[in-house]
Amino acid sequence: MRRALHAEWTKFRTVRARPLALLGAVLATVLIGLLGTASRGGGAAPAPPLGPGGEAVSDGFTFVHRTLDGDGSITVRVRSLTGEIAETPTRTVPGLASWSKAGIIVKEGLTSGSRYAALMLTGAHGVRMQHDFTQDTAAPGSSPDAQPWLRLVRAGDLITGYVSADGAAWTEVGTATLRGAPTTLQAGLFVATPAAAQNTGTGIGFAPAAATAAFGPVELHGGWPSGAGAGGWTGGQLGDAGGYPPGVRAGYTSAASGFTLSGAGDIAPLTGGQATAGGIGVERFLVGSFAGILVLLVLGTLTTAGEYRSGLIRTTLAANPRRGRVLAAKACLLGVTGFAAGTIAAAVVLPIGMQGARSSGFVLFPVAWTTELRLVVGTGLLFAVAGVLGVALGAVLRRGATTVAVLVVALVLPYLLAVSSALPAGPAQWLLRLTPAAGFAIQQTLPQYLQVLDVYTPANGYFPLTPWLGLAVLCGYAVTALGLAWALLRRRDV
Amino acid sequence: MEYDTGAMIEVIGLRKRFGTTIALDGMTFTVRPGRVTGFVGPNGAGKSTTMRAVLGLDAPDAGRALIGGEPYRSLRDPLTRVGALLDAGALQPSRTARNHLLWLAHSQGIPAARVDDVLAQVGLADAAKRRAGGFSLGMRQRLGIAAALLGDPPALMLDEPFNGLDPDGIVWMRGFLASLAAQGRAVLVSSHLMNELQDTADHLVVIGRGRVVADASVRELLAAASGRRVVLRTGAPAQAAELLARAGVETSATGPDTVTVTGTEAERVVALLVAAGVPFSEVRADRVSLEEAYWALTRDAVQYRGTVTQAARDEEEAR
Numbered sequence: 001m002r003r004a005l006h007a008e009w010t011k012f013r014t015v016r017a018r019p020l021a022l023l024g025a026v027l028a029t030v031l032i033g034l035l036g037t038a039s040r041g042g043g044a045a046p047a048p049p050l051g052p053g054g055e056a057v058s059d060g061f062t063f064v065h066r067t068l069d070g071d072g073s074i075t076v077r078v079r080s081l082t083g084e085i086a087e088t089p090t091r092t093v094p095g096l097a098s099w100s101k102a103g104i105i106v107k108e109g110l111t112s113g114s115r116y117a118a119l120m121l122t123g124a125h126g127v128r129m130q131h132d133f134t135q136d137t138a139a140p141g142s143s144p145d146a147q148p149w150l151r152l153v154r155a156g157d158l159i160t161g162y163v164s165a166d167g168a169a170w171t172e173v174g175t176a177t178l179r180g181a182p183t184t185l186q187a188g189l190f191v192a193t194p195a196a197a198q199n200t201g202t203g204i205g206f207a208p209a210a211a212t213a214a215f216g217p218v219e220l221h222g223g224w225p226s227g228a229g230a231g232g233w234t235g236g237q238l239g240d241a242g243g244y245p246p247g248v249r250a251g252y253t254s255a256a257s258g259f260t261l262s263g264a265g266d267i268a269p270l271t272g273g274q275a276t277a278g279g280i281g282v283e284r285f286l287v288g289s290f291a292g293i294l295v296l297l298v299l300g301t302l303t304t305a306g307e308y309r310s311g312l313i314r315t316t317l318a319a320n321p322r323r324g325r326v327l328a329a330k331a332c333l334l335g336v337t338g339f340a341a342g343t344i345a346a347a348v349v350l351p352i353g354m355q356g357a358r359s360s361g362f363v364l365f366p367v368a369w370t371t372e373l374r375l376v377v378g379t380g381l382l383f384a385v386a387g388v389l390g391v392a393l394g395a396v397l398r399r400g401a402t403t404v405a406v407l408v409v410a411l412v413l414p415y416l417l418a419v420s421s422a423l424p425a426g427p428a429q430w431l432l433r434l435t436p437a438a439g440f441a442i443q444q445t446l447p448q449y450l451q452v453l454d455v456y457t458p459a460n461g462y463f464p465l466t467p468w469l470g471l472a473v474l475c476g477y478a479v480t481a482l483g484l485a486w487a488l489l490r491r492r493d494v
Numbered sequence: 495m496e497y498d499t500g501a502m503i504e505v506i507g508l509r510k511r512f513g514t515t516i517a518l519d520g521m522t523f524t525v526r527p528g529r530v531t532g533f534v535g536p537n538g539a540g541k542s543t544t545m546r547a548v549l550g551l552d553a554p555d556a557g558r559a560l561i562g563g564e565p566y567r568s569l570r571d572p573l574t575r576v577g578a579l580l581d582a583g584a585l586q587p588s589r590t591a592r593n594h595l596l597w598l599a600h601s602q603g604i605p606a607a608r609v610d611d612v613l614a615q616v617g618l619a620d621a622a623k624r625r626a627g628g629f630s631l632g633m634r635q636r637l638g639i640a641a642a643l644l645g646d647p648p649a650l651m652l653d654e655p656f657n658g659l660d661p662d663g664i665v666w667m668r669g670f671l672a673s674l675a676a677q678g679r680a681v682l683v684s685s686h687l688m689n690e691l692q693d694t695a696d697h698l699v700v701i702g703r704g705r706v707v708a709d710a711s712v713r714e715l716l717a718a719a720s721g722r723r724v725v726l727r728t729g730a731p732a733q734a735a736e737l738l739a740r741a742g743v744e745t746s747a748t749g750p751d752t753v754t755v756t757g758t759e760a761e762r763v764v765a766l767l768v769a770a771g772v773p774f775s776e777v778r779a780d781r782v783s784l785e786e787a788y789w790a791l792t793r794d795a796v797q798y799r800g801t802v803t804q805a806a807r808d809e810e811e812a813r
Contacts, residue, residue, distance in 0.1 A: 007601035014593035311584030314551055319601040321550045321567040493552040
């Protein structure tokens with residue numbers, strides 16, 4: 001096997017076009033990645049706040065609050081939740097976004113992005129307990145009450161949410177641990193509503209929305225100062241709540257019967273679609289990968305189908321009659337060189353692209369270093385598997401042009417169609433589930449959140465499969481092709 | 495250098511069918527060390543298929559081929575056991591001659607220095623760093639020979655090595671093949687042209703339609719085909735004919751001053767004529783060319799000393 005590998009490596013490096021092509025794969029990936037993103041004019045968008053997990057978040061809403069020390073509980077009834085949506089830039093109509101939120105919240109402080117736990121009635125998703133932007137729990141039970149009583153109880157770091165239909169019988173919704181939370185929290189009522197999704201005929205659009213919630217009297221218990229009325233309460237809009245429908249603004253009123261709050265904004269993680277248009281996913285800098293992958297497909301194909309064309313395959317198999325090993329050596333060669341090319345390309349283009357985008361004022365979705373590592377390694381794996389696919393299918397089909405055509409149609413084309421919005425979201429997602437192009441999922445960086453309504457399409461950076469599952473689909477194709485190649489290579493005369 | 499049974503190539507009852515075409519029909523012969531064995535037959539007779547089967551490239555439907563007693567596919571570093579030239583054009587054109595041999599050397603664990611040795615041996619030292627794609631057919635043949643020699647194998651199998659060689663190249667190739675055999679190697683050389691092998695091969699395996707028609711030394715084959723005829727040129731044909739007839743030799747007048755003598759050797763004819771004082775200007779064995787022998791083999795019912803195979807006899811009987 002070592003000799004077979006040595007021979008294949010010598011073959012590879014002694015046709016000068018091949019190492020050069022490998023270099024070209026790296027360069028193409030880097031240049032396309034930088035061109036595709038650098039061409040847009042720079043803006044000076046403010047960076048979004050970051051949540052406790054380092055993720056970009058929306059943290060703008062209407063908040064009526066007071067400071068509360070130590071343990072205790074806060075209880076309130078939501079009497080109504082209504083909303084308005086900007087049907088056109090000048091016309092506002094009644095309507096409630098499905099993830100409009102009204103309820104009670106305890107928050108570490110008034111800084112955007114600070115930790116919180118909240119219990120809320122939503123526009124269309126019943127009562128939810130949410131905390132720290134990414135966490136979301138639905139209240140048990142199927143029929144949400146339109147006017148539920150909500151209660152948050154603090155005991156140390158632990159916040160527990162309860163819901164009740166009558167103010168007497170309480171059901172636990174969920175708990176949140178605000179580890180290391182200060183003794184003094186900001187607690188109170190809030191209203192937020194993200195932009196409302198509208199079917200525009202050409203797709204989903206998002207229109208500014210606002211919501212108004214009427215609350216009953218607030219009850220404070222335990223170590224928290226009891227007392228009704230406006231004593232100690234302040235309010236207003238916290239953070240950036242985005243756009244409002246025309247003629248609507250944030251605000252609150254206080255009466256003996258309770259508070260009424262109006263507002264827009266959201267308390268949620270930012271997503272990559274049109275809903276928030278919050279920034280650029282760093283995987284955009286890897287968009288040139290398809291070009292590098294194309295090169296690897298061709299290089300892989302040349303080592304098998306190319307040898308059939310020249311007749312060299314007979315010399316190769318005479319030199320090593322153990323055909324499985326010959327196939328393995330060729331696959332290894334393309335796997336290793338492909339992995340090297342892919343990781344180098346990604347490791348070069350990512351930091352340059354991110355640096356360039358930041359310096360020209362773009363907002364990048366922050367990603368963890370583990371995610372960056374996955375992008376680099378994943379791109380290497382994509383290149384490697386592409387090379388192996390070329391080797392395997394080239395051995396099966398024995399014709400270079402046919403092999404490359406099949407692989408382009410199976411791997412590169414579905415990806416380009418899906419991420420370029422050339423296809424509707426439905427077919428695009430099926431392509432990225434079923435074809436080898438599913439492997440590109442390894443390059444996605446943005447998690448999908450059920451509690452945020454957005455257009456989670458491939459064009460926005462959302463793949464139907466998780467990163468490693470998508471790569472597994474691609475690897476499944478490669479393994480199948482290798483198996484077929486092995487069986488045919490052993491059986492066939494050359 | 496001495497080789498023995500390790501150098502033998504044995505082909506045992508190979509059968510191979512491509513669709514409805516029978517390519518090999520019980521091909522059986524042995525290539526022995528120390529001599530050049532010509533492997534001859536018309537195009538399509540199964541020469542290349544046999545060689546591919548020996549190299550494990552084509553799987554026979556029945557029968558086996560052994561190199562020194564082992565099937566090719568079980569050989570470790572097979573190029574050190576048998577070197578083969580199948581298709582001189584089977585090259586990656588943009589790879590240099592030296593690099594073409596280098597990857598082959600690496601595939602067998604052969605040191606790179608050996609590459610330069612064989613390049614010099616086939617006269618390609620100056621062209622080592624040129625792209626093989628720019629080589630003439632003759633140079634490619636030399637490169638193919640170099641590849642076959644790379645592992646210094648005791649057995650060699652060369653398919654049509656004379657193809658594309660210029661006259662100088664043909665002379666060189668003949669001498670080269672002879673020297674390889676003289677080193678004790680088993681050398682199998684195929685050709686569809688008999689006269690290419692006439693002065694090269696010591697032994698011939700003649701095949702037709704996938705089977706061996708004759709497996710004999712060149713001398714035997716020629717003798718059998720020529721039927722021991724001697725041509726005598728003399729000013730006294732009648733006197734000579736009478737003398738030879740008395741000695742029990744068949745004669746016939748084939749010209750005003752030529753007599754064709756059948757059934758004895760030229761030496762005996764000369765001895766008889768000299769003893770009787772009959773004048774003559776020429777006595778020569780009527781040598782048929784190998785080409786003619788081949789024609790005779792496949793065309794006529796030629797039978798000689800058990801070296802004609804059963805297959806050939808079957809064919810004769812069928813006629």
